[in-house]
Amino acid sequence: MDETPGLRERKKAATRAALHEAALQLAIDQGVDGVTVEAIADAANVSRRTFSNYFSGKEEAIFHGDTVRLRRMLELIRAQPADDQPWTALTRAALQLAEETYLGNEEWLTRRRLLRGHPSLAAHQVAAFAVVERELAAELAERLSGDDVALRARVLAAIFLTTMRVAVQDSTEHPDRPLLDVVAAALAAAAPA
Amino acid sequence: MDETPGLRERKKAATRAALHEAALQLAIDQGVDGVTVEAIADAANVSRRTFSNYFSGKEEAIFHGDTVRLRRMLELIRAQPADDQPWTALTRAALQLAEETYLGNEEWLTRRRLLRGHPSLAAHQVAAFAVVERELAAELAERLSGDDVALRARVLAAIFLTTMRVAVQDSTEHPDRPLLDVVAAALAAAAPA
DNA sequence: TACAAAACTTGCCCAGTAGGCAAGTTTGCC
DNA sequence: GGCAAACTTGCCTACTGGGCAAGTTTTGTA
Structure with a gap:
């Protein structure tokens, strides 16, 4: 079996996890309605557009x-x-x-x-x-x-x-x-x- | 019991029903993604803004x-x-x-x-x-x-x-x-x- | 190792959307 | 009749999803 699924896959998983984590934490801190997708993307060091490549909305990220x-x-x-x-x-x-x-x-x-x-x-x-x-x-x-x-x-x-x-x-x-x-x-x- | 819940209530029910009917029919005809809230409101003879007073989105109307x-x-x-x-x-x-x-x-x-x-x-x-x-x-x-x-x-x-x-x-x-x-x-x- | 192809990111863009606000209109009630 | 409450509407703004194309990174192959 392949221990490492390749750099690309690992990076994607990391980005997804970072976005998830940021979404969760920001939602807790500022309330779900108080958070924008942009804020989540920023917190995960990724562009707002990239957020959309991973999740279809903040709730999905959460x-x-x-x-x-x-x-x-x-x-x-x-x-x-x-x-x-x-x-x-x-x-x-x-x-x-x-x-x-x-x-x-x-x-x-x-x-x-x-x-x-x-x-x-x-x-x-x-x-x-x-x-x-x-x-x-x-x-x-x-x-x-x-x-x-x-x-x-x-x-x-x-x-x-x-x-x-x-x-x-x-x-x-x-x-x-x-x-x-x-x-x-x-x-x-x-x-x- | 009160047979007529008052004109106001009856009108609201009618508007709600009209919006629902319009949303359903338009979604069937043009596909869910092809329909705008504005089109639904128009079909029900109501302003787009009023749609929002009744439903929080087209899916809810459907x-x-x-x-x-x-x-x-x-x-x-x-x-x-x-x-x-x-x-x-x-x-x-x-x-x-x-x-x-x-x-x-x-x-x-x-x-x-x-x-x-x-x-x-x-x-x-x-x-x-x-x-x-x-x-x-x-x-x-x-x-x-x-x-x-x-x-x-x-x-x-x-x-x-x-x-x-x-x-x-x-x-x-x-x-x-x-x-x-x-x-x-x-x-x-x-x-x- | 080199390099082409595939996959991913980003910025730019646009049409759609929810919902606050205030002015105008309709209904309920005395 | 007339006042108060409820509803509609237009206007406005911040936010959203997703198409597109240019730039970047990873991968597979030679």
């Missing part, structure tokens, strides 16, 4: 972290044993991700909390979770059999993702309760018959 | 119909017997709404199909469904007992709404299958344990 985590979750799901029950596989992957996320980045939830409740952000978060829906449905279709596999896979994917979203949102509103707890409880409440 | 239907669904859910199992109440309400929607407006799905697959629209649709999530959660909390009522109500609300969204999206992609069928199958697949 939620880049979620996008990355969601992709990671897809990986984890694909890595689950093929003969697990689908919901079991999803639950395991979700708990693994929650653990990883929490260990690797303790301040994650704290920073989230600082931009909670903004309506346009909430809308974008919902959308961010929905983006991987089709990909996840395709994966789940492989693990299902019987009638209506396509529809059932889609429903399962949507349910799972929306449950994760609710767990995360709920976590930002109840700082006292461990993330793993909330995720586990939410997934248990959502488990299909 | 999905106004969904918003109305979702509010109607909330009503139907509240009207279900208080001692029904929550998921039973939700299922009944959903099927009633599907019937109403289909009977009252046969071309609804047909027109939807014409603007399927546009990414920015998909994102807004997801958001439109998520808007009522908290309201629905509050209603469902009344019907639950035991531990973690708040979280479980929220998860249930989110699951239900996302399932309805998937059913509708799936319906626009499979014109042959009756909407009621798809809704019933989706809700069955989503039913929590």
